[in-house]
Amino acid sequence: MAAFFAALFSYTIPLRNISAPSFDLTFEIKTQWDITDWTINEARRDSATAFNGIAGPSTVVGDFDISARFCTPSKLTERAETVLVMTHGLGADKTYWDPTFAGGEQYSLIQAALAAGYSVFHYDRLGTGQSTKADPHSVVQFPIQVEILASLTRLLLAPSSPYTLDVSIASAVHFGHSYGSYITAALASAYPELTQAISLSGYSGIFDFFNILIAGWQSRVAALLDSARWGHLQTGYVTPVDIYADAYLEFKSPYFDHTVAEWASSVKSPYAVGELATLGQRPYDTSNFNKPVQVFQGRYDLSACGGNCDGVLNRTALLWPKASPLNITGTFPAGHSVNLHHNATQAFSVMLDFVGRNI
Template sequence: MRASTALAFAAGVSAQYSEWLLPANPGGAVPAGVKTPSTSGFDNPTIQPARGGLAVCVSGTVSVEASTSRNLKFTFELPQNQSQVTNTFLKLLSNPSPFAQELVGGTQSVSGTYEIGVTLCTPANNTTPDQVQLLTHGIGFDRYYWDFAPGYSYVDVAAQYGHATLLYDRLGVGKSTKADPLNVVQAALEVEIANILAQKLRAGAFSSHAFSTVIGTGHSFGSIITQAVTSQYPQAIDAAILTGFSANSTGVAPFTLALNLAIASQNQPYRFGALNNGYLVDGSATASEICFFHAPGFDPEILSLAEATKGTATFGEFFSISAVTRPAANWTKPVAVINGDEDLAFCFGNCSAPVNKAEAVFPLLYPRAKTTGAYLARNTGHGLNLHYSAMEAYHYIQEFIGKNVR
């Protein structure tokens, strides 16, 4: 299914879920007469439509002053070559792993002012909703995971339901600051940045509009960050949508090894040549397919696009990826978990056996949540947004939000 066909499919699926649909405008300029978000609060702003034209967006950078005392201190020096990178992950993921036990030497405080690449999108019908979704992408992508291609745009479907979205590049990715990849770009600091972005949305820092309702939506590592916000800062967001996520870690080691992690500056020198050896990418399109896709549920052209536009990750992120997840003991607001049924990273390839691993999240991490939802997309791998099933999953999420978040 090509992207144009997928867009037509998306329109058909949409009719099953919502009576209010905006006309599609795939690509191109913002249509005449459509009001765009204000550029207030953005540095170097640009205006553009979402991939399918159902939302209008302003992109730029914003300065975020963030600090944490929870970043980890590692007894580790960055590898000098690819062989050392490969050997590092073999040692880290062996079982048992003395290397993993000896890696962490306590915690450290980090602080700074970081430039974060952001995009704010509102429906292309001259409205500015009071509700916004804060979209946090996972490892291997940048912010455009959420607005990937016509027919694969979460932003477009959210706009159909009258929802604004703020998608951003995590620290160290895309247009965001490329900070120290070992000591600074770690999970704990990224949780602080997500929390601050939520506060800025409420305070009217973007487009001079204060959103009264902020929903945290994540994918994979972005879901880990969002879940940590619900645990550490439960007042920051009004609902949580966790995609590509579970409380099961059995698939993490094979997933990480299958990424065949490569030094970014060597793998894609034209894009990442200025980065040091602490910045990594998946090694090939084959590695990307194993980790993020599940055949025959995707278009090979989408796999090629994902490989061509892949984002970086850091040693600090891989070493701290499990350091921030803990039960959200005080969380009573809505939370939903949405996975591909063949997710490798968080389900080891089977999200429905021996239990539904999406549903299993709630008693473990959200014991007081009153409203929950679980959805497994059929024939779908870890990169949920890149499959034919994405549109149905998107609509499930928007329907869940519409019914349960006020």
Template sequence: MTACYESPVNGSHGSYFNTLTPTYYPPNGDCSDFYVPIHLDYEQPDLNITKWTNPYELQDFLSSLTARAGAMNPQQAPFGATKRFTGDYEIAASFCTPKKPKDGKEKVVIMATHGIGPARSHWNSPYKPDEFNFVKFALEKGYSVFFYDRLGCGASSRISGFEATLSTASAVIKTLATSLKQGKYTAHIKPSKLVLLGFSFASFTIHSTIAESPSIADAVILTGIGLNATAGLGLNPNGLIRSFVPRIANVENPALYGDRDEGYVTWPSVFDLIMNYFKAPFFAPETATFTESAKEPYAIGELLTFPGPASISAEKWDKPALHLTGEKDYIACDGDCAKDGIYETPSREYYKNARPLQLSVHPGASHHVNFHANATGAFEVITAFLDANVH
């Protein structure tokens, strides 16, 4: 197979990930691709900023936003009054079911949502699939997987980066989950159980969504998440905005990202990716190069809203929940999830009614659990959790 990701230069990298039908699918699955039409109607605080038109204006916004309290003009607060948003879009999605079903487990459908940075290939890596492809691993265990490009990413419809936020992503998840539970877009499979699986931004989105609407799924698996917002221990929003080094995507790579507006940003280099997503010596440099070549830009509204759910309790959730994060996760735990009980607090309180709640700090990994050397170990934890709790 020849794929664009093998040569991430001159604007060609990543084009493989902007097509509806990828060139790789696991040989142990029967897979199909399709566009899912969705209608969104939701409310959220409006992004109350002067929209930048060049990198200099973006940089001024970021420096003001991350300045210490009192240094920023109150009129520049990022979000204003609540506003209603509506729109019709298409979501690029794939569905795979195992070629060799096992004990009816193929009727347990995992709906997988990627985070900030990758497209849906996060779950279906064409690069070293025996090591990094979650879909292949899940199919081997007997489960079916539905995975899709988030709105604005991959082959899905575009939306303004000044509109898209965590609330937008939540509205998409609700719409897709409803369709899947009705047996739409799952080929001949009528799901017996629906499992929401997220990575990073998507995990925070799912957490927020099930806190409000716990009936939309039968189990949740949240990877790359940490709900402790204590300064210096857990989530560090200002620090993350700085370490993500946001740059206007259509300026950084007009050939690839020219179809996004100035509200879409990306980090400049593989080293900025490594800062947030990887930790030596638990990854190979060529793996980081691959994930950099496969990156998608993200909406500024997504970056600004993803920490918000850390203050939301999911006490209404009374079904199975797994949280799995790398031991050295820089985004969720400021670099160390194993100390001070920061991963357990406040997750055990927020999910006090989950039956069961499993918190797993995965050794030898940072945020990008799917692409560290022991990724299949994380995949084993996920499928073992399903084996034990979702029937």
């Protein structure tokens, strides 16, 4: 990556007294039997009315340490004053945006963004990677992730920010993948002043197909599945049962290399069960967001489109009636993890061209 960097800065950001709405759950995951029963309840065809796992509203307040990295290009132009803030999805960490295996440069949106002149910030969401592993039932839920993203963005935009390597950041553009796209969309709804545009992948805004994801993952308690790797985690952190269950969601043949899927599995970060349980429980309204919105989809995305995005994304457009402009692409030959499929550099070119034309 050295060819594109003037500097990179890896650090831990202390966030203190962060508060958000939360939910009391009706279940607790302690054993593999518990997560199996939860999977059945969430995947059944009548789950929306028969089981939602929510006992009622609550509030969470906490102190969190967030592992992050800021990168700036070797030639500082006006574009470097725009920071692309990237939020990853479930089961991943910040390396999704910048793969660490040999040859991973072609799958790195960060590399492409730096080459285009932008600064980049990416981070491990709460409960993942090297960030705080808070309680996976009561704390690591959807609303707190939105508040954390808002807090991080404010820090980047602050005058003389200690987190931007003396680069004066004038604006932020937010990229999300999968669960990170829902967080990004919620940020745009709640705090539109913090972002100049958003780009979403692994996203349709439609929840109709999440039972396909949950059933196919066959999640297990991570600490019990592999104690050497994840024994330090609380039992509410869960993970797909094996590499093939993971690939079932993330990839689509013949548009990827198996070695890339193997790498993704090797850096897997278990997700907090509270995250999926609370997604969609606190509605957010995107209908008034009037800035640029891009949705760039793998055509064969299971959780977003049920395995075929043809026609589905017409409904996505209805969620963003005032976006200016709204650009939706659903034909890229890939599954859920767009960045990790063949020709990812072409996808990055489209994403970054959208930013360049609209910021």
